Amino acid sequence: MQNAHHPDLRSRHLRITEPSPWVRRFAPLITPGDDNEGDNGGAVLDLAAGGGRHGRYLLGLGFSVVLVDRDIAPLADLAGEPRAEVIEADLEGGASVFAPGRPLAGRTFAGIVVVNYLHRALMEDIVAALAPGGVLIYETFASGNERFQRPRNPDHLLRCGELLDLLQGRLQIVAYEHGLDETAEIPGVKQRICAVNDLGTSDRDDGEPGPHPVTPGD
Secondary structure, eight states, X not given: OOSSOOHHHHHHHHHOOXXXXXXXXXXXXXXXXXXXXXXXXXXXXXXXXXXXXXXXXXXXXXOOEXXXXXXXXXXXXXXXXXXXXXXXXXXXXXXXXTSTTSTTTXXXXXXXXXXXXXXXXXXXXXXXXXXXXXXXXXXXXXXXXXXXXXXOOGGGSBOTTHHHHHHBTTBEXXXXXXXXXXTSSSOEEEEEEEEESOTTOOOSTTOOOOOOOSSTTO
């Protein structure tokens, strides 16, 4: 988990080992694909993985997982896990990690999980890396958090409705929240979204995609 966030915040992130309730809630929407697909279309991407709490959770659900972070030392124990691919990459330095010649170039994923991380230059690439039917689960700090604690820099805070604006008309929005969560593992103002890349798939007369359960794990 990178970002220009204060080191104290990163340290707090690494001490948390349980997956976010938002990720646990929507992970069941991710459909395992064929692990033999050359573009990793059956894998889940844990971007800015930090200590790997979400990647580890997804591995426990049976997924193949690609974990990417600038500092992969906290992920060293996954080296012998055949379904885990750990990639060391600077997500904010130079060309996008999805650009030609970079580690995620041309790859698509059945699911992408991003928690407590924001680098706006990657947002378009993240959406483009979703395979058909792929699920995006995104959660990070949002405007208003500056009143409470770090991060306070607007570069690291989603603007009100920002994820909706980015995804509307491109992915099917399953759930969205923006507000103060005092019960979160790191309390603060959070923006969360779950969306599915299936707007072009429909068996309805009106062309609308079929709905997804908002509590799929129940």
